Amino acid sequence: MKKISIKNLDLRTRIYAVIFIFFVLSVFIRITLVWIDRNRAIVSFTSQWSKYGKPVIVEEIKEKDIPVYTKFTIRIISDTLATGFVTADIKDKLKEGQEVYSADRGITLGTISYMGQELDMDTGMFPLKITFNAPVAALGSTSVVFARTQTLQKVLVVSNNLLDISGDEYYLWKIDKGRAKRTRVRVGLSNGYGAVISEGINSGDLIVSSGRSMLSENDNVHIISDPAVKRIDIKGRRL
Numbered sequence: 001m002k003k004i005s006i007k008n009l010d011l012r013t014r015i016y017a018v019i020f021i022f023f024v025l026s027v028f029i030r031i032t033l034v035w036i037d038r039n040r041a042i043v044s045f046t047s048q049w050s051k052y053g054k055p056v057i058v059e060e061i062k063e064k065d066i067p068v069y070t071k072f073t074i075r076i077i078s079d080t081l082a083t084g085f086v087t088a089d090i091k092d093k094l095k096e097g098q099e100v101y102s103a104d105r106g107i108t109l110g111t112i113s114y115m116g117q118e119l120d121m122d123t124g125m126f127p128l129k130i131t132f133n134a135p136v137a138a139l140g141s142t143s144v145v146f147a148r149t150q151t152l153q154k155v156l157v158v159s160n161n162l163l164d165i166s167g168d169e170y171y172l173w174k175i176d177k178g179r180a181k182r183t184r185v186r187v188g189l190s191n192g193y194g195a196v197i198s199e200g201i202n203s204g205d206l207i208v209s210s211g212r213s214m215l216s217e218n219d220n221v222h223i224i225s226d227p228a229v230k231r232i233d234i235k236g237r238r239l
Helices: 010-039 045-052
Strands: 056-059 064-076 081-086 100-101 106-113 128-133 142-159 163-166 171-177 179-190 194-200 205-210 222-223
Touching: 056 171
Parallel strands: 056 222
Antiparallel strands: 056 205, 064 081, 064 142, 081 128, 100 106, 100 142, 106 128, 142 194, 163 171, 171 179, 171 205, 179 194
16 A cells, blocks of 8 residues: 655645644543543542641731721812811810811811801711812812711721621630630721720731631631731721
């Protein structure tokens, strides 16, 4: 039988031949990779956790002073002046000369130039005026501003996503002597960002921030983060 040389084939046939060879090689390589993967030693997470402890990331909770901000709406009446109304409980925390901000811990916009002490009969609230350092919005528009109304002294704050909630009770996973403890805590002031813990944990405690779903009470743990650099404030921000 006469051997067929690829040199004797026309261009189209050569292309088909190359495609066929490439396909065969790719199938062979794929089969080889699957065989290697199937024969690779299987790692048992259970055995690893039993030996080293379940991996977790923690945050060290420290007491600190936390500023609390209150927001209210104002209406722009000139380039540097705005008016607004606040409820009685907010009015009692504000005073003339107090700074207002674009957000909590945001840019200083100006100061409260007038804080009314008489109730506005139309709104049932107390009037105030804000004098801006520079124009902030269009004439006639409304804007939300913030004023610092309180400072919480030496409190422990955690972000809301660290709390386990069961009915009316709150829990945190605390590390004690290398083991996980589901600890019931009492929550004081809270908002959409964080919660002040009044009972259940102490300054310096290590709280599990990641890996909680794998934990059971008294599990041995392996901490894979540096707690000394993990800090949060009541807004959930790293400090």
